[in-house]
Amino acid sequence: MERLTCLVVPAAGEPFMVVPRLELPAAQASPAGRLGLEFLAWNETEDPFALVARRVAGVERVAVADRMWAMMALRFRDALPGVEQVAAGEVMRRLRMRKSAAEVAALREAGAAIDRVHRAVPLLLKPGRTEREVGKDIADAILAEGHVTVDFVIVASGPNGASPHHELSDRVIQPGDPVVVDIGGTMPSGYCSDSTRMYCVGEPPADFLDYYGVLQTAQSAACHAVKPGMTPEAVDAVARDLIATAGYGEQFLHRTGHGIGLETHEHPYIVFGNHEPLEPGMAFSIEPGIYPGAHGARIEDIVVCTEDGSERLNLTTRDLVIVEH
Structure with a gap:
């Protein structure tokens, strides 16, 4: 959907889910809710891309999902200036x-x-x-x-x-x-x-x-x-x-x-x-x-x-x- 919903997996540290606050109950009731993940819920007036950028500050490279909407990938690029952006498919390929x-x-x-x-x-x-x-x-x-x-x-x-x-x-x-x-x-x-x-x-x-x-x-x-x-x-x-x-x-x-x-x-x-x-x-x-x-x-x-x-x-x-x- 058009509201950012994504899993963030830092190279160091625990992964967390980013979800719109209005979707938080549904996310917690989903299989993701059984994984013990932190849910980072954002309000309508917040910029979720900036929230993620603050949490991953200092990284040199990020991988975005192959099928992430272009408008979201571009928003991440703007929120993380100077950070190399690559497709996550190559990271996930060997795992899957x-x-x-x-x-x-x-x-x-x-x-x-x-x-x-x-x-x-x-x-x-x-x-x-x-x-x-x-x-x-x-x-x-x-x-x-x-x-x-x-x-x-x-x-x-x-x-x-x-x-x-x-x-x-x-x-x-x-x-x-x-x-x-x-x-x-x-x-x-x-x-x-x-x-x-x-x-x-x-x-x-x-x-x-x-x-x-x-x-x-x-x-x-x-x-x-x-x-x-x-x-x-x-x-x-x-x-x-x-x-x-x-x-x-x-x-x-x-x-x-x-x-x-x-x-x-x-x-x-x-x-x-x-x-x-x-x-x-x-x-x-x-x-x-x-x-x-x-x-x-x-x-x-x-x-x-x-x-x-x-x-x-x-x-x-x-x-x-x-x-x-």
Whole structure:
């Protein structure tokens, strides 16, 4: 919101929360209230940026959250003249990229919850229904299966499947349509789910089956390639090379995967140019896709790098699910 609300973590000293006084009760009732933090409440007539500046006086550099509003970052720059300002993402990246056993357990729980939603999808996909109607039912199921928020629902039927980030539309699902269903939410733990599966309403087009088999092979190979010391670039290449060899390289439009945890997209990114070796506890998606135009396909699992290989956290079938009508 437009009133400054932030966590301040000094290099020396205890962290504290800065909140508008009118939001103090809500902040204290939130999970932050259970952490024993000091709450620095500010009144409407006070300048909260100046309050923070006084508390951190003498520092030479501050890191601001990557997603802090520009107007707030600029106010901090004015309140701390001569202090170098950098993005906090690089500070936080290493802390969040490698998950603890408890965090992996939370992601495993999230994966099981979204798997239950995917198992219900065939009951919702019917010819004559719109993507938006199906998407609403899926969103309801995401909440019913234990998530506290619905982060996204993609139901991309027929030609809409060729757009990787298609949004719900009023397109009516037709017999013979392949349908990309990419869904995710946030659990009470704060950890996220994300999984994509492919469905077809009735008999699938022959050309779709040709490349879907290639996609299955590439996605499986990339998942099995994950191990400590492997680079994200190399994992990306496993999927990309198989797809390119089959003649669909130009139709694989995006990176192979993204890290996941407290946010759906975080480090490490499984993409060309990322040479940082994978380590046990790193969690990310493996989601190659092929998008020729008349339709498209993507298969996505969340994978955790283990001490000697990998673990898939999504366990529903990766075969094309045929929905009878």
